[in-house]
Amino acid sequence: MKVLVTVKEVAAVEDDFEISGTEIGSTYLDYDLNEWDDYAVEEGVQLAEAGDDVEVVAVTIGPERSEETIRMALAKGADRAVRVWDDAIEDVELLDVETKAQLLGAVVEEEDPDLVLSGVQANDDSFGATGVALAEELGFQWAAVVNDLDTETVLDEGVASVRRELEGGVEELTDVQLPAVLTIQTGINEPRYASLRGIRQAQSKEIAPKSLDDLGLDAGVVESSLDVTAMYEPETESDAEYIEGDAGEQAGQLADVLRDKGVVGE
């Protein structure tokens, strides 16, 4: 069985940052593996540990810098990685969902996996769409926002028995035929920390670069229909009363507020 895991290096902004034009300067950004993808990688690795002969391949769309992050997925147990990048992609500010589905779709067609795991969303642009669009692009089945996957049925019967986490503490129990894409929700497992041995081994694992040409795509696919025309800090809707002073003074005033509201006695 082959499992493909889509991973993305995402940027988080620091507490203090500045926007220049429609971007945040890279000095204010910290890069890391997308939180949801960390769970997807772990789910893939757990399948490999439970089954015989399960290969886990991580796929990303990202510049050379992202190799550092992708290596974390390898250090946690993915067997190898594919990194899609091209000068033509570099020029695009915000890739649209269709483009991402086509780029990843070309890799899936080459790799021919039984199961694709992706994160529910990426915590930078929070589109929450790539996995399902990818499934549709490929003619795969899918399930979104999965917080439980039955290992046995997926390995032995070619059916993904999943729980989809709906709103308000309700879970939907669904069976999906393979090949399928599942978008993985946080909390489905406990992502491991990479061991020293894992980190060492990851150094010699392959990260295969793929250009548009390599994937048989022309530059037209990356033309984005999305144009970011403005980026700004949201106008604060806050009418919060700020409690100033050092920690002791803040605590003192907060205690008064709590007593005043009648939720704590003397």
Place this chain on the structure above:
Amino acid sequence: MTVLAVADHRRGALRDVSFELLTAGRELADAAGTDLHAAVVSGDTESFADDLNREGVDHVHAVEHGEEFNHDVYVQAVEALAEDLDAEFVLVPNSVNGLDYAPAVATRTGRTYVSDAIDLAHNDTLEVTREMYGSKVETTVEVADGPYVVSIRGAEWPAAEGVGDAEVSTFDVDVDEDAVGSTVNGFEEVGGGDVDIADANFLVSIGRGIEEEENLELIEALAETTGATLSSSRPIVDNGWLPKNRQVGQSGKQVTPDVYLAIGISGAVQHVAGMKGADTIIAINTDPNAPIYDIADYGIVGDLFDVVPALIEEFGGEPPSV
């Protein structure tokens, strides 16, 4: 050219966001000078369709097929409706089920997809306002080529009200059952147990700012000293540090205590969905730009590891050393 808004329902009831969708849809229809069509797929379509007939809706279409949401059925139904109605804009809620079918509708019908809109404008092109980086910034995204599928965030538009004079009709879709590759076998409620945080009148709620499981002791001491009930944001539960029944938010519990004290919680939209109804919201956070302050009544910009021990002492408790 029309606007098509597709309602969300679950286990016999339309979800609130369905009516907010109608308001967003009406605004867009006005801007584009066109009609607003609402649709409901599966479930008790007759009564749902009646309920969707609110002010500003021109047509309601009911697609009868099964009871509960199935994404394969939805994709086929919405594809057929969108084609039949020449829908330039397909609007859906950015709900968990929206996440499960909207991107597929867009891909299948060659529409451009934009998710989680908090505002929409239409001049010659569609302009979508959406957040990035955990609500730290807002962006305006111009979307050049229609037709579109747009998902909207809940609680951003007011619900459509009143009784409309829409034409209500059924819409027949020949569902290709062979193309239905997923089967919904049932539902389960999770997060039960000994405590119901929804009953508490004072919640002390902890987020990822606590950093380590061992540090939870500090917040437990605060809850104990003040007689508060302990709750948390999602990562604390994901990490297994607190049970699921302590989680506040979209996929956890909705709470409306007298006081909600959010400690080291950024205020992500899915968290806020569960606690914005609290009477008084107090936030302790090191980041002065944290979105939680937008809904807070009192704000303390500071380090929880300094403020919480001091607060425990204020109430005569002994802060543990963490």
